[in-house]
Amino acid sequence: MNCIIIDDESTARAIVKQLCSKIPDLDVVEEFDNAISAIKFLNQQTVDVIFLDIQMPGFSGVDFVQTLKNPPKVVMTTSDTDFAIAAYEYECIVDYLVKPITFDRFEKSIVKIKNSKVKQAPSTAEQNSSEGKDLYINIDRRLIKLKLDDILVIEAKGDYIDIKTVKEDYRVHTTLKKIKEKLPERLFLQIHRSYIINFTKIIDIEDNSVLIAKNVVPISRSNRPELMRRLNLL
Amino acid sequence: MIDQPNLKYVDELAGDDAAFRGQFIDIIKSEFPVEKQEYFEYVESSKDREAAEMVHKLKHKFNILGMENAYRLAVAYEMELLDGKRDSKSKFDEVLEIIEQYIKTI
Numbered sequence: 001m002n003c004i005i006i007d008d009e010s011t012a013r014a015i016v017k018q019l020c021s022k023i024p025d026l027d028v029v030e031e032f033d034n035a036i037s038a039i040k041f042l043n044q045q046t047v048d049v050i051f052l053d054i055q056m057p058g059f060s061g062v063d064f065v066q067t068l069k070n071p072p073k074v075v076m077t078t079s080d081t082d083f084a085i086a087a088y089e090y091e092c093i094v095d096y097l098v099k100p101i102t103f104d105r106f107e108k109s110i111v112k113i114k115n116s117k118v119k120q121a122p123s124t125a126e127q128n129s130s131e132g133k134d135l136y137i138n139i140d141r142r143l144i145k146l147k148l149d150d151i152l153v154i155e156a157k158g159d160y161i162d163i164k165t166v167k168e169d170y171r172v173h174t175t176l177k178k179i180k181e182k183l184p185e186r187l188f189l190q191i192h193r194s195y196i197i198n199f200t201k202i203i204d205i206e207d208n209s210v211l212i213a214k215n216v217v218p219i220s221r222s223n224r225p226e227l228m229r230r231l232n233l234l
Numbered sequence: 235m236i237d238q239p240n241l242k243y244v245d246e247l248a249g250d251d252a253a254f255r256g257q258f259i260d261i262i263k264s265e266f267p268v269e270k271q272e273y274f275e276y277v278e279s280s281k282d283r284e285a286a287e288m289v290h291k292l293k294h295k296f297n298i299l300g301m302e303n304a305y306r307l308a309v310a311y312e313m314e315l316l317d318g319k320r321d322s323k324s325k326f327d328e329v330l331e332i333i334e335q336y337i338k339t340i
Contacts, residue, residue: 009294011261018247018254057287079297080309100243100297 001113005031006038006064007053007077012099016051016077019106026110035064039228047072049113054078054096059228065090067229073113077101135182137163137172144170148187152201153215154179156194164215191227192220199230236307236329239299239336263337266295270330277323286315289326296329299336304329 003020005028007013013031020028029047032038036059038050054061054076061076071092079099094116095109135151136143150165156176163170163179172179180188180196189199191210195217203211205227210217219227241259248255269292276285293308307329311322 009291010265011258011298012294014254014258014261015247015298018251018258055290079294079305099294103247 001025001048002027002029003049003051004029004038004041004047005051006033006035006056006061007031007051008033008056009053012053012077015099015101019101019103020051022103023107023110035059035061035067036228038064039067042068043232050074051097052076055080059225062090063225065092066225068092069229073116075109075113135179137170139170139172146170148184149198149200151188151198152212153198153217154188154196164213166213189223189227189230191223192218205231235303236325236332237301237303239296239301239333241340242300243298259340262295262298263340266292266333266337269295270334273330277320282315282318286312289315292330295333299333301329301333 003026005013005016005020007016010033013033017028017031020026026049030041032041035056050072052061052064052074055078061078065071065074071090074090074093076093076096077099078096095112097105097109133148135146135148137146138144146163146165150167151163152166153164154176155162155164157171159175160171160173161176161179163172176190176194176196180190183196187198187200188196190196197210197212197217201212203213205211205219208219208224210219210227241255244255244258248258269288273285273288273292276282276288289308289312293305293312296304296308307322307325311320311326314321
């Protein structure tokens with residue numbers, strides 16, 4: 001098995017690395033002091049196990065887990081058992097270790113890792129295999145064909161949605177939830193309660209907003225991890 | 235009661251691995267004074283949120299040095315700082331002083 005260690009504390013990383021060195025078939029391939037660097041790494045290669053600190057400044061361990069589409073087995077490390085209980089909401093999390101971690105407890109965790117079977121989510125390609133390239137919208141009893149690739153941003157406006165495309169803007173009597181069901185996941189992403197964006201049209205991302213054409217679209221905290229996961233970060 | 239720092243946990247973890255023990259002590263010796271200094275700077279400039287983050291970092295070292303009571307004190311103090319309070323400050327500062335003296339001996 002191979003693994004990575006994510007913890008903002010260098011002493012904590014050194015401890016987990018030392019514990020891993022005592023397990024014959026467990027290799028530490030990399031260690032990170034923040035979750036964003038680990039996401040970049042995981043975009044390039046896969047690992048069997050992640051030892052992940054829950055409490056990290058900025059981007060927490062739980063935020064990180066939410067960004068993983070096909071997560072490997074994750075062992076949370078924490079000083080606080082309250083956080084550990086929250087961590088069990090995610091299927092990929094097979095164990096949690098309370099610091100300071102003893103070797104006996106670490107060995108038990110390794111057994112849990114080996115015995116656990118984490119379900120893999122279907123790939124995006126599988127999910128989108130039957131999706132088309134167009135969407136028909138009903139405006140004044142007229143069905144107008146929109147190319148999905150031309151859509152930039154969709155904004156909820158009460159009982160209506162505004163669809164902004166590269167050519168025109170349209171107001172349609174429907175909800176964001178309903179149109180989201182018709183949109184392919186490979187192109188579109190909800191980044192805020194009131195906004196869905198065409199992911200491929202992003203120009204740049206700054207703090208808590210995304211620029212698409214001339215539209216500055218807010219990113220909500222809860223949707224940010226999924227956006228980060230989808231980015232092909234360098 | 236403030237407990238005394240020790241290397242029992244580090245020794246247990248290191249076993250016969252003297253290199254790890256040495257490396258680990260080096261990390262503590264180099265990081266602790268910096269974190270302590272940053273903590274005091276934040277406290278003096280009333281940056282409670284930043285001070286709480288430093289307490290969060292420092293408390294891990296309490297844990298590693300076998301200081302369970304000090305760790306619990308730090309957990310409470312971190313929350314106090316986030317609430318704009320400093321009830322545990324003097325005790326926490328005392329712990330920092332004890333550790334500073336201890337790491338000079340290891």
